[in-house]
Amino acid sequence: MDIKALSAVQKYAASRPATEPNASQGGAGDAFQSLARDFATTLQESENIAKAAMTGEADPHALVQALAQTELAVETAVTVRDKVVEAYQEILRMPV
Structure with missing residues (x-):
């Protein structure tokens, strides 16, 4: 094997971890996953109570409370989805 090729392989191997995602940093992906x-x-608990x-x-009060929590969770998810779609559309409108 050529010395230059060996050197290039070693430098590539050394630089590769810098380009891989770091699991210990915990970014937006972890937040969205959570x-x-x-x-x-929340949906599963509400379904079980229903x-x-x-x-x-279960008493009717627990059912109403579970339905209110589910409604709030769904409204929040829809709002986040709308904001993500809006941001994506804004990115598409940007000139390149």
Whole structure:
């Protein structure tokens, strides 16, 4: 193997970790993942309470509270989605 090729391979291997994402930094991806997990948990809990209310195992107050939490979570998700779409459209309108 040529010395120059070996040197290039070693330099590439040394620079590669700088271009890989760092899992310990925790960025927006982790925040969105956490929000999505919380959203799914809220929906699942509300569904379980609704099922329990239909069988008479949960009181109506708990059902109303669960439905209110679900409504708030869905409205928040829709608002975030609208903002993301709006930002994406704004980026598409930018001149290159």
